[in-house]
Amino acid sequence: MDTYYNPDDLKKFGSIAEFQPEFAEKFFSYYGAVFAEGALTAREKSLIALAVSHAVQCPYCIDAYTSDTLEKGCTEPEMMEAVHVAAAIRGGATLVHSVQMMNKVKDLSM
Amino acid sequence: MQSTKSLKATGHQLADSAFQLTVLSREVAETLHLPLFHEKLRGAGLFPLPSVAPTVLQINVGKMCNQVCKHCHVDAGPDRKEIMTRETMKECLDALAKSDIQTVDLTGGAPEMNPDFRWFVEEISKLGRKILVRCNLTIIVANKKYHDLPEFFKLHGVEVVSSLPSYNADKTDRQRGDGVFDDSIKALRMLNAVGYGQEGSGLVLNLVYNPSGAFMPGSQKGLQDQFKRALAKDFGIVFNELYAITNIPVSRYLDYLIESGNYAGYMEKLVNAFNPVAAAGVMCRNTVSVGWDGGLYDCDFNQMLDLHVASPGKHIRDFDAEALGRRSIVVNQHCYGCTAGSGSSCGGTVA
Numbered sequence: 001m002d003t004y005y006n007p008d009d010l011k012k013f014g015s016i017a018e019f020q021p022e023f024a025e026k027f028f029s030y031y032g033a034v035f036a037e038g039a040l041t042a043r044e045k046s047l048i049a050l051a052v053s054h055a056v057q058c059p060y061c062i063d064a065y066t067s068d069t070l071e072k073g074c075t076e077p078e079m080m081e082a083v084h085v086a087a088a089i090r091g092g093a094t095l096v097h098s099v100q101m102m103n104k105v106k107d108l109s110m
Numbered sequence: 111m112q113s114t115k116s117l118k119a120t121g122h123q124l125a126d127s128a129f130q131l132t133v134l135s136r137e138v139a140e141t142l143h144l145p146l147f148h149e150k151l152r153g154a155g156l157f158p159l160p161s162v163a164p165t166v167l168q169i170n171v172g173k174m175c176n177q178v179c180k181h182c183h184v185d186a187g188p189d190r191k192e193i194m195t196r197e198t199m200k201e202c203l204d205a206l207a208k209s210d211i212q213t214v215d216l217t218g219g220a221p222e223m224n225p226d227f228r229w230f231v232e233e234i235s236k237l238g239r240k241i242l243v244r245c246n247l248t249i250i251v252a253n254k255k256y257h258d259l260p261e262f263f264k265l266h267g268v269e270v271v272s273s274l275p276s277y278n279a280d281k282t283d284r285q286r287g288d289g290v291f292d293d294s295i296k297a298l299r300m301l302n303a304v305g306y307g308q309e310g311s312g313l314v315l316n317l318v319y320n321p322s323g324a325f326m327p328g329s330q331k332g333l334q335d336q337f338k339r340a341l342a343k344d345f346g347i348v349f350n351e352l353y354a355i356t357n358i359p360v361s362r363y364l365d366y367l368i369e370s371g372n373y374a375g376y377m378e379k380l381v382n383a384f385n386p387v388a389a390a391g392v393m394c395r396n397t398v399s400v401g402w403d404g405g406l407y408d409c410d411f412n413q414m415l416d417l418h419v420a421s422p423g424k425h426i427r428d429f430d431a432e433a434l435g436r437r438s439i440v441v442n443q444h445c446y447g448c449t450a451g452s453g454s455s456c457g458g459t460v461a
Binding site for chain 1: 319328332
């Protein structure tokens with residue numbers, strides 16, 4: 001496989017324990033707790049995870065949370081709206097910096 | 111494009127049960143190099159899997175249906191003419207009368223399309239047994255002669271179990287056919303109107319959720335909560351419980367998996383999600399399934415794969431509850447579907 005990403009690697013996520021078991025165990029236990037039903041439903045958390053997966057552009061996460069949201073009965077419009085939330089935040093984060101640009105323009109201009 | 115014909119009518123290879131069993135074993139053992147189901151059971155100390163005294167008689171009164179759902183393990187449809195005769199129904203009634211099985215689960219096809227359906231329900235009702243009807247909902251609005259089914263069900267205290275894969279029209283229609291969602295909503299309203307699913311009515315309306323695609327069902331409780339919220343908010347519909355059922359790789363669902371390129375991935379997922387607790391709780395252990403021709407099986411899936419019970423009497427006329435309570439369940443690779451994750455049965459998850 002001569003690309004950086006291999007879909008089969010997703011199934012091997014657990015193998016990160018091979019090089020550092022203690023932290024891996026802590027991480028997976030924390031991960032499990034985060035995604036359990038809580039003040040937010042597991043379904044809501046899955047949609048947040050799907051959106052964040054797109055924001056961090058992690059192909060493994062996109063695969064995993066597309067399946068997970070489907071399993072939790074989410075509809076395609078719900079899934080796409082979640083991705084738009086990520087897109088809006090990313091777009092907004094870019095645009096809100098333009099205030100700094102505008103400030104600087106005003107500082108430097110007559 | 112939704113097919114309007116059964117695999118059988120199109121002469122598809124997968125209409126042959128022996129071919130399906132070959133395709134399943136080959137995938138698990140040769141392609142995926144995973145253990146066969148009986149080996150996995152043996153590893154969990156559960157092989158051979160013993161039955162217990164039967165408490166449920168599940169009767170498939172025929173393969174005729176007004177729908178042609180993409181995932182149907184029965185390969186049911188309007189072109190299927192195999193339906194139970196009144197004579198075989200009488201043999202079922204004789205078997206029930208001499209046993210203490212308290213629950214009769216009627217399925218199909220659309221069981222209501224069998225011309226003797228109502229007579230059969232009335233006769234089972236006279237025996238004082240609890241009756242479940244697996245109603246596809248749309249049959250209620252399909253023709254004027256079925257419009258009074260909610261009243262008929264109510265009269266006999268029938269528990270209605272109905273498939274609804276999503277509270278979203280598009281998702282539902284892609285699995286069950288164009289317009290199915292709207293008709294299902296109309297039918298659910300009719301059931302609600304006579305009291306089904308309403309608190310305190312004693313009339314039980316349960317929904318069946320099964321995934322519209324090559325993935326497993328999520329938490330039954332989570333899905334039920336969401337279905338309750340969405341159906342109440344968007345349509346004012348109420349129901350009792352939601353059963354999350356895993357799609358079993360048999361017949362049209364097997365065809366879908368292969369055609370969509372999801373077969374290996376789905377089987378691998380099922381095998382890797384094998385749960386010994388779910389395996390110990392599978393419904394076939396306390397169920398006897400009767401085919402349209404009176405044949406006896408461990409479950410409706412085994413029925414479609416022509417895997418008869420491993421008990422001396424293989425026909426309802428030879429029904430022997432005591433012998434059936436001492437049989438070993440006939441297993442094959444499709445059984446991985448009922449033992450994955452939280453498990454699956456006609457009554458939802460088991461673990």
